[in-house]
Amino acid sequence: MDLSSQDFDIIRDYIQRVSGISFSREKVYLIQQRLEPLVSAAGCRDFSELSRKLVHDDSVQLRNDVILSITTNETSFFRDVHPFEAFRTTILPELADRIRRRKAAFPGGGSPTKAHILSTGASTGQEPYSIAILVHEFTAGQSGSNITPQDFNILATDISKKVLQKAMAGEYTKSEVDRGLSEKRRAAFFTESGKTWRLRDDIRNMVRWHQLNIIEPYAIFGIKCDVIFCRNMMIYFDDATKRRVFDTLSRLLTDEGHLFLGAMENTYMLTDKFESVRMGDTLVYRKRKTG
Numbered sequence: 001m002d003l004s005s006q007d008f009d010i011i012r013d014y015i016q017r018v019s020g021i022s023f024s025r026e027k028v029y030l031i032q033q034r035l036e037p038l039v040s041a042a043g044c045r046d047f048s049e050l051s052r053k054l055v056h057d058d059s060v061q062l063r064n065d066v067i068l069s070i071t072t073n074e075t076s077f078f079r080d081v082h083p084f085e086a087f088r089t090t091i092l093p094e095l096a097d098r099i100r101r102r103k104a105a106f107p108g109g110g111s112p113t114k115a116h117i118l119s120t121g122a123s124t125g126q127e128p129y130s131i132a133i134l135v136h137e138f139t140a141g142q143s144g145s146n147i148t149p150q151d152f153n154i155l156a157t158d159i160s161k162k163v164l165q166k167a168m169a170g171e172y173t174k175s176e177v178d179r180g181l182s183e184k185r186r187a188a189f190f191t192e193s194g195k196t197w198r199l200r201d202d203i204r205n206m207v208r209w210h211q212l213n214i215i216e217p218y219a220i221f222g223i224k225c226d227v228i229f230c231r232n233m234m235i236y237f238d239d240a241t242k243r244r245v246f247d248t249l250s251r252l253l254t255d256e257g258h259l260f261l262g263a264m265e266n267t268y269m270l271t272d273k274f275e276s277v278r279m280g281d282t283l284v285y286r287k288r289k290t291g
């Protein structure tokens with residue numbers, strides 16, 4: 001199906017406005033390929049009609065359908081290994097100390113005493129569930145200490161409703177559990193039923209879910225995050241959008257918090273709000289101290 005350069009511009013601007021994802025003119029084939037099934041699904045004859053519809057009918061349904069067609073949801077458990085090793089070996093013990101200090105300062109308990117972890121652009125859940133598994137393993141190894149999984153608040157967000165629905169179900173195919181999970185963890189945390197591998201309920205229940213567009217004004221919760229995973233999402237954004245997202249992440253992170261980016265992502269020439277620190281075989285970002 002043909003896509004004129006005029007319609008390409010309209011569709012590209014629409015996608016940029018609603019999701020922050022940017023496409024150069026060379027990516028015309030990608031838009032063509034990914035949105036072609038949507039043309040008829042949206043009741044349109046061709047791209048021209050679809051682009052007119054996008055201008056005049058900014059319905060949530062159409063927006064979700066476009067976003068779902070265009071986003072890349074590629075993910076896996078413990079993706080890239082090293083960030084999760086840094087989280088396990090360095091950050092979790094720090095968080096445990098922080099929780100203990102907070103419990104001493106707020107004997108009433110509740111939200112102010114918890115460690116808050118955000119996984120944004122969480123896709124089908126493998127990233128936040130990897131975090132939950134590590135938290136579970138860490139707290140199980142802390143016998144005698146009063147740190148439990150309930151001391152951790154793990155929030156996972158994504159712009160796409162469809163991927164969040166799959167994530168919340170906590171059910172995966174064999175090839176999905178084969179990617180990144182050791183046999184030991186697969187056996188410990190999943191039960192096989194037919195073609196489906198189902199995550200244990202206690203791990204599934206450690207994660208809360210929220211549909212959220214990271215580029216829209218941000219008011220998900222009043223508290224700040226101790227750790228943010230924002231991985232393999234910003235690579236699709238243009239620089240202006242990346243800058244806005246870094247500003248948001250900086251506002252969301254506590255002064256002593258840690259930010260994980262994807263292996264292909266960094267802050268270079270985009271923001272001076274963060275500085276990188278090496279943790280094992282990975283780079284982690286912290287808020288730059290001012291003054």
Ligand SMILES: C[S@@+](CC[C@H](N)C(=O)[O-])C[C@H]1O[C@@H](n2cnc3c(N)ncnc32)[C@H](O)[C@@H]1O
Nearest residue numbers: 019071072075121123159160213214231232233
């Ligand atoms: C490639 S996946 C990365 C998943 C996971 N973070 C990882 O590293 O394996 C990128 C995810 O970002 C989501 N996404 C794209 N644009 C977004 C936006 N503006 N706000 C929130 N999520 C977005 C997509 O729906 C997709 O699920």
